[in-house]
Amino acid sequence: MEGPITQATGHNNTIxxxxxxxxxxxxxxxxxxxxxxxxxxxxxxGIKGLVNVTLTIETNTGRVFQLNRMAxxxxxxxxxxxxxxxxxxxxxx
Amino acid sequence: MRRLALLSTTxxxxxxxxxxxxxAQEGPSTADLSLxxxxxxVIIAACLVLxxxxxxxxxxxxxxxxxxxxxxxxxxxxxxxxxxxxxWAVGFALAFGTGNAIIGTQGWFLAVSPGQVNDxxxxxxxxxxxxxxxxxxxxxxxxxxxAIVWGTMLERTKFAVYVVFAIVFAGLIYPMVGHWIWxxxxxxxxxxxxxxxxxxxxxxGAMAALAGTLLLGPxxxxxxxxxxxxxxxxxxxxxxVLGVLILWIGWWGFNPGSTMxxxxxxxxIALTTNLAAAAGVLGAMSxxxxxxxxxxxxxxxxxxxxxLVAITAPCAFVAPWASIVIGFFAGVIMYATLVxxxxxxxxxxxxxxxxxGMGGIWGTLSCGLFTSPALAxxxxxxxxxxxxxxxxxxxxxxxxxxxxxxxxxxxxVFATLKATIGIRVKPEQExxxxxxxxxxxxxxPDLVATDYQNGNGKISEPMESVPEGSA
Numbered sequence: 001m002e003g004p005i006t007q008a009t010g011h012n013n014t015i016x017x018x019x020x021x022x023x024x025x026x027x028x029x030x031x032x033x034x035x036x037x038x039x040x041x042x043x044x045x046g047i048k049g050l051v052n053v054t055l056t057i058e059t060n061t062g063r064v065f066q067l068n069r070m071a072x073x074x075x076x077x078x079x080x081x082x083x084x085x086x087x088x089x090x091x092x093x
Numbered sequence: 094m095r096r097l098a099l100l101s102t103t104x105x106x107x108x109x110x111x112x113x114x115x116x117a118q119e120g121p122s123t124a125d126l127s128l129x130x131x132x133x134x135v136i137i138a139a140c141l142v143l144x145x146x147x148x149x150x151x152x153x154x155x156x157x158x159x160x161x162x163x164x165x166x167x168x169x170x171x172x173x174x175x176x177x178x179x180x181w182a183v184g185f186a187l188a189f190g191t192g193n194a195i196i197g198t199q200g201w202f203l204a205v206s207p208g209q210v211n212d213x214x215x216x217x218x219x220x221x222x223x224x225x226x227x228x229x230x231x232x233x234x235x236x237x238x239x240a241i242v243w244g245t246m247l248e249r250t251k252f253a254v255y256v257v258f259a260i261v262f263a264g265l266i267y268p269m270v271g272h273w274i275w276x277x278x279x280x281x282x283x284x285x286x287x288x289x290x291x292x293x294x295x296x297x298g299a300m301a302a303l304a305g306t307l308l309l310g311p312x313x314x315x316x317x318x319x320x321x322x323x324x325x326x327x328x329x330x331x332x333x334v335l336g337v338l339i340l341w342i343g344w345w346g347f348n349p350g351s352t353m354x355x356x357x358x359x360x361x362i363a364l365t366t367n368l369a370a371a372a373g374v375l376g377a378m379s380x381x382x383x384x385x386x387x388x389x390x391x392x393x394x395x396x397x398x399x400x401l402v403a404i405t406a407p408c409a410f411v412a413p414w415a416s417i418v419i420g421f422f423a424g425v426i427m428y429a430t431l432v433x434x435x436x437x438x439x440x441x442x443x444x445x446x447x448x449x450g451m452g453g454i455w456g457t458l459s460c461g462l463f464t465s466p467a468l469a470x471x472x473x474x475x476x477x478x479x480x481x482x483x484x485x486x487x488x489x490x491x492x493x494x495x496x497x498x499x500x501x502x503x504x505x506v507f508a509t510l511k512a513t514i515g516i517r518v519k520p521e522q523e524x525x526x527x528x529x530x531x532x533x534x535x536x537x538p539d540l541v542a543t544d545y546q547n548g549n550g551k552i553s554e555p556m557e558s559v560p561e562g563s564a
Binding site: 008029072074 | 310318323508517521523
């Protein structure tokens with residue numbers, strides 16, 4: 001199975017992982033809820049805060065995922081890795 | 094025959110004359126013997142307190158899952174090393190050096206000529222033992238306080254965080270509180286009673302732990318989908334109990350050793366310490382049975398620790414009956430706090446906030462309640478002996494000031510770390526265990542259990558490496 005390029009933990013059993021072609025969000029006590037969003041479907045990834053950071057992932061269909069209380073370097077790593085993957089896939093001008 | 098008579102006479106002369114000659118020479122004075130005894134006692138007590146690191150190691154290993162035990166012992170080792178060096182370089186001077194009401198300003202690196210020791214370290218001038226003995230005893234206390242910090246942050250903290258925070262804690266935070274209460278600072282002047290460190294050592298460690306845990310967040314899987322706490326059992330209760338027993342023995346150096354002199358009082362202090370610990374076990378086990386209808390082994394151990402923490406401040410000031418009351422209620426308070434802390438979303442695998450935090454608060458306050466007039470070498474008698482509310486008020490002030498300072502200072506350090514290097518490991522590292530990811534080995538190489546990663550039950554594959562800036 002393909003491993004994630006990077007991962008980070010949010011509050012309340014939430015995990016965000018960036019793969020080559022998608023961003024995956026796992027939540028729930030045993031990571032039973034999995035949301036997978038393709039690179040093309042992510043509109044924007046935003047970071048808010050300094051110590052307890054909120055990472056927001058907005059999709060083209062209007063869905064918004066939020067991961068709370070993340071560390072700033074973790075959130076930045078997720079955002080940078082995701083944008084790097086988009087560039088690699090030629091999804092930016 | 095003449096030769097035999099001569100030999101016998103010579104032998105008899107020697108037998109009778111030699112003792113006289115020996116007494117005629119100048120032997121060690123009573124003061125020299127007293128100093129030697131005091132020094133020996135302080136070094137033995139320092140050994141016992143240092144041995145408490147082994148107790149913390151076993152306790153934390155026992156309460157951890159087996160995939161994280163190597164990380165626990167590595168953390169204990171590095172923290173002891175950092176505490177030893179930082180406290181030698183600056184911490185001891187800040188805590189016990191002559192200075193102002195807030196901090197000591199003399200005596201860096203223990204570089205003091207023998208004749209000036211009492212002038213430079215006024216905070217410890219009341220004991221006659223050599224400077225090295227004073228330092229070795231006090232540095233062991235600093236290491237204990239630091240060890241307490243990490244009990245709440247087990248199984249998910251980056252190793253670098255242990256290292257950086259240890260430097261700040263051993264080099265600045267702990268010494269400041271030590272100076273306020275023990276080193277001639279403003280709480281010393283007010284007459285705060287904290288004989289061996291319920292506040293200085295234990296509450297300080299617990300408040301730093303609380304600050305770190307609030308920013309770190311709970312372990313993955315600790316709370317279910319409805320937010321209810323899930324029990325994540327440690328992997329080895331016998332080891333955890335061994336740790337408790339080592340700590341119990343170590344406390345015989347911690348409390349009686351704080352006399353820093355081989356005086357008869359050490360026996361009384363050891364007695365109050367022991368009685369409190371015993372009562373604490375029974376208090377926590379009683380609570381466990383009433384709350385869950387079973388006798389929780391871990392809670393029994395934590396009850397002993399909470400009671401030992403609680404009796405640390407008043408151990409020299411209270412009667413044996415009072416130590417039993419203090420210990421029993423410490424066990425009860427610890428259990429109630431542990432359940433509450435768990436419910437409000439603070440994941441404390443070891444129960445350090447409950448045992449060391451609430452134990453420290455209760456113990457410090459109990460001085461203001463139970464201090465006997467005959468034993469009140471510092472401050473005033475307690476409320477129950479007609480001493481009024483003055484001492485209780487001073488104790489409460491000390492708790493708020495010291496606890497508040499440590500909490501805010503630690504929160505600032507952990508917040509800075511969280512915003513710069515991050516304080517939590519990646520989820521795959523947490524699920525696989527810190528041993529393999531942070532230290533490259535398993536604590537138990539032939540017997541390891543990790544959480545399921547992606548449902549395949551295997552340790553996760555290494556992450557793909559993508560060069561920075563590659564397009």
